[in-house]
Amino acid sequence: MAFNNRTKINLLLESAKTDDQVTLMGWVRTKRSNKNVAFIALNDGSCIQNFQVVADPQNIPEEILKKVNTGACLKVNGKIVPSQGSGQSSELLADEIIVLGEADPEKFPIQPKRHTMEFLRENAHLRIRTNTFSAIFRVRHNLAFAVHQFFHNKGFFYIHSPIITASDAEGAGEMFRVTTLDPKNPPLTPEGKVDYSQDFFERETNLTVSGQLEGELAALALSDIYTFGPTFRAENSNTTRHLAEFWMIEPEMAFYDAEDNQNLAEEFLKYIISFALTNCGNDLEFLANRASEEEKTKKADQRSDMTLIEKLNFVVENKFIRITYTEALDILRQSTPNKKKKFTYPIEDWGMDLQSEHERYLVEKHFNKPVIITDYPKAIKSFYMKQNDDGKTVAAMDILFPGIGEIVGGSQREERLDKLEERMEELQISREEMWWYLDTRRFGTTPHSGFGLGFERMVQFVTGMANIRDVIPFPRTPGNAEF
Structure with missing residues (x-):
């Protein structure tokens, strides 16, 4: 039986001509039938649309039609x-x-009816066959393609940063350990600690939380690079915004200052969203309708003022507002929600970390445009960020979107060896263990910058999905590594 002569449904819808002989292959979504005819909705995953197959029981044996069930x-x-x-x-x-x-109609769990998101997560191996999830993952593909196309067109090089690492780039400490030691009887040092010198890598290693530090090494040789790969965080969180395994896009650029960094990030975000709007029209229309129905179930004060397509165009069509952290804090402190104590986290002293509710207020209420906040307090940002002359802030930036808050975080990196070592000393980060990173400041250092975009966060924004677990095929969360 030859399989390479089939026509995909997306191509058939574009070019179907009466009397053409074609071969379709796909999965049954629904079947309606009577004694005279059967109507079969077939979908092959190439697009959101099904193609209707009409089967005459006089031409198709009854024993075959009995096997034509959903799935x-x-x-x-x-x-x-x-x-x-x-x-x-x-x-x-x-x-x-x-x-x-075949698919036993009594046992196949994905029937042509409304299923809860939680039920579909429990059946993640089959949920991709639904309209919602097939649309999400086609959009995800197009966004990933747009990422590579954008950077390739700008002369960047794609670098594969290591998944196994001995460093904690973010200083978060919530990392998955990688080891081949016997968990029941690991070798111990004379002090009674696990002796990692006898492990496979002869030292303690973990799954990476970021490819940034290795990306910097590459940028200080190739000028413009980006990484795009899986990252891991052992954070025991069950929120709609967290995954234990997620994908990060992290460009690093030599000869870029903080303003160059902001310009590139804005251009990049607009490009990939525009790409989705241009190439995923039918899927986004379906997801927009779905999102509108979900909005109706929310309380009035929690509903978005914009449809999904309006949110996407809102980002593409508006120039991003740029303000400092200090300016943002002043706006929030004087805001009506803060004065009326409607923020869950009241605006207090300079130096506090901004929460999602604060970020969304700035974007959706105050400016009504995407916002880039710069120059954050040094104390709430990572060690590698360039210290500003005021001694209190760093050349950091966060980009804020409607409905989601922070979408991108980045900074100009600290290229000055003395300043970097001083900051590492303050945070008790071992200079001996990070000798290779410090070498880039010893040999041919230069101003350089970079940022990180959580890919699932972007897919979530573009598809309008409320839970980040629904924009990655097989979510990894506390207690969940089933598939």
């Missing part, structure tokens, strides 16, 4: 004919149906 996989040979019903201009009149894989 079954079919190969259908037939002729394109004008559709007699509404919703499609053409349909496939089946000459032959071959059941490639």
